[in-house]
Amino acid sequence: MKEEKEEVLSRLEQLESKVSQLLTLRQEGAETANYQEVHLNEVQRIVLNQNTPNPFRERTSITYFLPEVTENAMLFIFNVDGKILKKVDLQPGEGILEVYASNLSSGIYTYSISVDGKIIDTKRMMVSK
Numbered sequence: 001m002k003e004e005k006e007e008v009l010s011r012l013e014q015l016e017s018k019v020s021q022l023l024t025l026r027q028e029g030a031e032t033a034n035y036q037e038v039h040l041n042e043v044q045r046i047v048l049n050q051n052t053p054n055p056f057r058e059r060t061s062i063t064y065f066l067p068e069v070t071e072n073a074m075l076f077i078f079n080v081d082g083k084i085l086k087k088v089d090l091q092p093g094e095g096i097l098e099v100y101a102s103n104l105s106s107g108i109y110t111y112s113i114s115v116d117g118k119i120i121d122t123k124r125m126m127v128s129k
Contacts, residue, residue, distance in 0.1 A: 045067065046064075046065065046066055046070065046113060046115060046120050046121070047065040047121075048062075048064050048075075048111075048112075048113040048120070048123060049062065049063045049123075050123050051099065051123065051125045054125050055125075055126035055128040056099075056101060056125070056126070056127060057101060057127070057129055058101055058102075059099065059100050060098075060101075060125060061096055061097070061098055062075070062096070062097045062099060062111060062123075062125075063094070063095065064090065064094070064096075064097075064113060065093070065094050065095075066090060066091070066092045066093065066095070067092060068093070069092070070115055072115060072116050072117070073089070073090040073091075073092075073114065074088060074089055074090060074113070074114045075087070075088045075090055075111060075112070075113050075114070076111065076114060077099070077109060077110075077111045078111070078112070079107075079109060080107060080108055080109070090113070099111075099125070101127045101129065105127065106127050106128055106129045107126070107127060109124070109125050109126070109127065110123065110124050110125075111123055111125060
């Protein structure tokens with residue numbers, strides 16, 4: 001037990017020494033160090049969020065985001081058999097679609113976002129009347 005404790009303490013001292021060295025190199029701005037700052041730009045990508053509420057009785061909201069460079073974007077709503085019930089043209093930017101259950105039966109439906117004829121993402125929603 002004593003040997004294990006000494007081993008752990010030794011490793012801890014080694015780690016502390018290495019951390020101290022790295023901090024010193026960073027503060028000095030040493031070009032020879034393997035230290036590099038990386039700044040990540042906010043990448044704009046297509047986002048299709050889960051509808052809320054889900055399940056729903058009367059109305060639900062589907063939110064999405066399309067980068068400004070997006071063209072030919074659509075949202076499709078399908079029944080359980082894969083039949084397209086509704087298709088909506090989408091514009092770039094943030095958007096919200098309201099879906100009303102008045103013309104839908106209780107059950108599971110899917111909705112997909114498509115860009116240039118390619119399905120990008122699909123989610124499920126449930127109508128519970």
